[in-house]
Amino acid sequence: MTTSTDFERRTDPYRRELLAHCYRMLGSVHDAEDLVQETLLRAWRAYPRFDPAKASLRTWLYRIATNACLTALEQRGRRPLPSGLVGPMEDPEAPMVRGEATWLQPLPDALLAGDPAAALAARGGLRLAFVAAIQLLPPRQRAVLVLRDVFEWPAAEVAEALGTTTAAVNSALQRARARLDTAVDRDGVQEPDDPVQRALVDSYVAAFERADVAGLSRLLAADAVLEMPPVLNWYIGRDAYARFLARVFAMRGTDWRMLRTSANGQPALAAYVRGEDGGYRAHSLQVLTVTGAAVSRNVVFADPSLFALFGLPPSLESPG
Numbered sequence: 001m002t003t004s005t006d007f008e009r010r011t012d013p014y015r016r017e018l019l020a021h022c023y024r025m026l027g028s029v030h031d032a033e034d035l036v037q038e039t040l041l042r043a044w045r046a047y048p049r050f051d052p053a054k055a056s057l058r059t060w061l062y063r064i065a066t067n068a069c070l071t072a073l074e075q076r077g078r079r080p081l082p083s084g085l086v087g088p089m090e091d092p093e094a095p096m097v098r099g100e101a102t103w104l105q106p107l108p109d110a111l112l113a114g115d116p117a118a119a120l121a122a123r124g125g126l127r128l129a130f131v132a133a134i135q136l137l138p139p140r141q142r143a144v145l146v147l148r149d150v151f152e153w154p155a156a157e158v159a160e161a162l163g164t165t166t167a168a169v170n171s172a173l174q175r176a177r178a179r180l181d182t183a184v185d186r187d188g189v190q191e192p193d194d195p196v197q198r199a200l201v202d203s204y205v206a207a208f209e210r211a212d213v214a215g216l217s218r219l220l221a222a223d224a225v226l227e228m229p230p231v232l233n234w235y236i237g238r239d240a241y242a243r244f245l246a247r248v249f250a251m252r253g254t255d256w257r258m259l260r261t262s263a264n265g266q267p268a269l270a271a272y273v274r275g276e277d278g279g280y281r282a283h284s285l286q287v288l289t290v291t292g293a294a295v296s297r298n299v300v301f302a303d304p305s306l307f308a309l310f311g312l313p314p315s316l317e318s319p320g
Contacts, residue, residue, distance in 0.1 A: 007044055014058055015040075016112050018065050024125060024146055025069040027079030027104040027135045029111070029309060035072055039065040062151070063161040066143050070162075073139040079104040081132040081299060082227045082234045089233050092244035096231050103229040104132050106263035106287050106301060108310045125150035128264045128287050128299055130180075137176050144169055145176040197290045201260070201267045204288070204295060208271070211254035217242040221294040228284075228300040241298075252283070261310050263287050270312050280316040282307045 018039060022032035042064050043050075050060055081104050107126060125131075125146065134142050143162060147153045148169070153161075155169045162169070200219060207215035220238045227234035235241055255274035262268050268287045272280035282304035289297035307314055 004044070007047055010057060011040060011043065011061065014061050016114075018061060020107070020112055020126060021062065021065055021146070022069055023107050024131055024134070024150070025066070025139075025142060026072065026076070027131060028102075029105050029107055031072065031076070035065065035068050038068045038072075042068060059153075059157075062147075066147065066161060070139050070143060077102055078135045080135050081128075082229055082232045083225065084132060084136050086232050086234075088225075088236045088240075090240070092235060092240050092247055094233060096233055099230050099232040101230075103301075103303075104128075104135060105309075106268065106285065106299075106306065107131075109262040109265065110311065126264045127289075128266060129289065129297065131264065133180050134176075137179060140164075141172045141176040144172040145180065148173050149177075194290075196293055197267065200290055200293060200295065201269075201288065205258045205260070205269060208258055208269075209256050211249040211256065213242050213246045213249065216245055219295055221291060221296040224295055225297040226300065227298075228302050231302065256280075256283075257316055259312060259316075261285075261312065263310070266290075268310075270307060270310065272316050274318070278318040280318070282312070282314050285310065 015036060018036050019032050022035040022039070023029060026032055026035065039061065043061055046064070050057070055063070079102055082099060085099065085101065106128060134145060137145065140162065144158055147158045147161065148155065155166045155173070159166045159169045204216065204219050207219065217238055220241055222238050223236060224238055224241050225234065225236050226241045226244060235244055252273050257272045257274075257280045259270040259272070260267070261270055263285070264287060266287055266289060268285060270285055271283045273283045275281045283302070285301045285303070285306050287299045287301070288295055291297075304314065
């Protein structure tokens with residue numbers, strides 16, 4: 001008879017990569033954590049029927065997790081970014097429009113630390129733009145795309161996991177790839193440990209803390225994208241990006257502090273702005289995409305509650 005201790009010992013190595021999988025499907029760290037627990041509960045109940053001759057434990061757990069996510073998605077809406085809902089705005093001085101969507105969350109890299117399989121998955125399919133793009137797919141297309149293209153499962157195995165046919169899987173994959181190709185540019189993105197990227201992000205931090213709009217502009221790609229959930233306004237182009245930053249510094253002040261972190265296998269920055277009491281208050285979490293030698297995208301999550309998810313303090317003391 002299998003004990004709970006034996007079950008935990010055998011399944012615990014897969015927790016973090018299952019978290020990455022559920023996050024990719026759901027676009028929410030909190031929902032993903034809940035679905036990992038649901039997956040393990042379902043697995044525990046079905047464990048007496050698990051047959052290692054038919055599938056590895058890892059594959060079996062992924063089947064359960066995928067179907068648990070699909071069930072959960074029946075009750076949940078998609079989690080987009082603003083660029084998935086509306087077109088870009090041309091005027092950085094336009095009124096800010098707050099969207100009512102439930103937004104995509106960034107995934108702290110620290111939650112996957114120490115897990116080689118999860119780290120590999122982060123490089124292959126956790127980029128923020130990729131996760132945002134697949135949120136626009138119907139749930140079953142999303143599942144097919146992830147299992148086929150990220151995990152490279154054979155079509156027949158995906159069909160078995162989802163209770164459908166190989167032909168249906170191939171058709172869903174074709175439609176998902178066609179839609180994704182119009183939404184994601186995966187070429188030229190720097191890896192997190194690239195020295196060019198590190199130097200560029202260091203320069204970005206220094207310029208932001210100086211409120212140096214001209215210096216920040218020099219670090220941007222010509223077609224850089226800036227978006228800021230929960231605000232629907234988003235912009236394309238170095239000039240619009242820089243003009244909006246000038247607006248931010250005019251509204252919020254020019255005294256900022258930045259802490260480095262990472263999310264979705266990408267560099268991320270926690271921005272704190274100085275308050276009237278002299279301390280620095282959490283303002284936004286910025287997830288950067290570095291392409292070549294420039295920042296090509298910045299998703300600014302204007303939600304200070306995310307700081308706790310990343311283990312970041314809500315405020316910083318004034319240095320003096």
